[in-house]
Amino acid sequence: MFALRLALRPWRLQPLSQILSLATLGVLLLLAGFFASLATALPELRRGLEGDQVASVFLDPSAEPASLDSVRDQIRLSLGSSAVSVEYVDADAFLAAVQTNQPDLAKEVAALGNEKDWVTPRHYSLRGTIGEKLVDRLRAIPGVESVAFSAHRFQPILENLSAIAWLSRVLFSAIVLAMVAVLILLGRLNSGIFSEAEGIVSQMGGSPWQARFPARLNPILLATGAGLLAGICFMRLSPWFAAKMAALSPFFAGLGTKAPLLSPPLLLGLGLLVGAVAFVLSPRTERTVR
């Protein structure tokens, strides 16, 4: 009871520095939340892009249409349980697919008559997580003429994403350090207030723990309060954040849906944790209590 009253004394005696520290910690925690979200969500988005590869398995033009089914079965067999969609494409299917988006192109192809089979050879279109090994196995299937594989389709973007994730981790760590620094500096600022009461409490028979506890409780309460504020703000701002990121690049579009952002209560936890670190690192006040 008295510990809490003593811990909250700086709010009465130096309210401005307490409020400023609370606001600073709140904003830092909010930023930390956004960077932590990026750091955890981007690898998820990255995996999504990595799993979005296409391979075209071209069939021997001389093969009988009847052998198509056996080729398809062989492809399925090679895929095993991996999540890859298989779609048969011939000139007619190609025309149907192109019709809606590019009607002019569709007309031109249709005008080719029987030659259209030559322009769009029969093939199976595979989409999903495809590796080089799988491609080698596909090549070995009898009746397959060649395989075109987009191994490095998203490579530059994947590298961008991992750079941003890495940067986010660095910034997150820097922010956590800054928060601990703010709390320790605040502790120094408040040490005069606390050492006075510490002396009185220990003279009257308080244990060293009772004497020192208020000074240490103060940053924990402050950081937890900031965590609460930041959590609430984060809850409100995260849709906006996801929208802004999606506007920045379509590759961030899955942020908040496919790859979830940080859960707001974690910010409260982070605040508590930062407070606890400051608790452990906080310097003793000048008075040493025996």
Added chain:
Amino acid sequence: MIQLQALSKGYTERKKVLDHISLELKKGEFLYVLGGTGAGKSTLLRLLATEEEDFGGQLSLFGYDLARASGSTLQAIRRSIGYVPQNVRLIPDFTVFENVALGVSLAGSRVARAEVRGKIYELLDRLQLMNLRDASASRLSGGEAQRVAIARALARGPELLIADEPTGAQDFQNTWNVMDLLHRANISGTTLVLATHDRDIVRKLRKRCAILSHGKVMIEEALCSL
């Protein structure tokens, strides 16, 4: 209860404020510590209140040698002491009541809350502080703050009461209110050490006294004859 043997204390190398003082005080005794300003009265009382760490000679309280006492022993000793420092030392943004209640709670008594409250109110009433009980300690006058410090020490029900010029800032009426309370506490068993400049008190309430001068106990009398 209190035993000093060749107790010395100096703040600088050259000058000793207390120089080989020996004294013994039994449970329930009443001792005036007298002497001119700067004689070392407050220094002696701070030592008794375990506020000073390094000193020469031997000081034992409640049978424990202070120089060798462990942290928990020291804490137990401090819980049994009520100390009214010369500079009162209240927590300025606590109310009068809270300051007194903090002292009681740190003494570790197991008395019920309502009972503690009643006891504190009674003391505040006797010290003419009742109308100030919810006032912040920072806005008290010097005399009022001093009486709050006295209430805080007495409310703890201490075995040893150390009061450093507790009437130094009081008017006539309050001086005798305070002395009446201290005397009552002494009669009911509290050992009392009182530093004062007020000869009037010493003459009217005659008790044992030790007069300090130049770091020594110049005169020690079982019944003070100032």
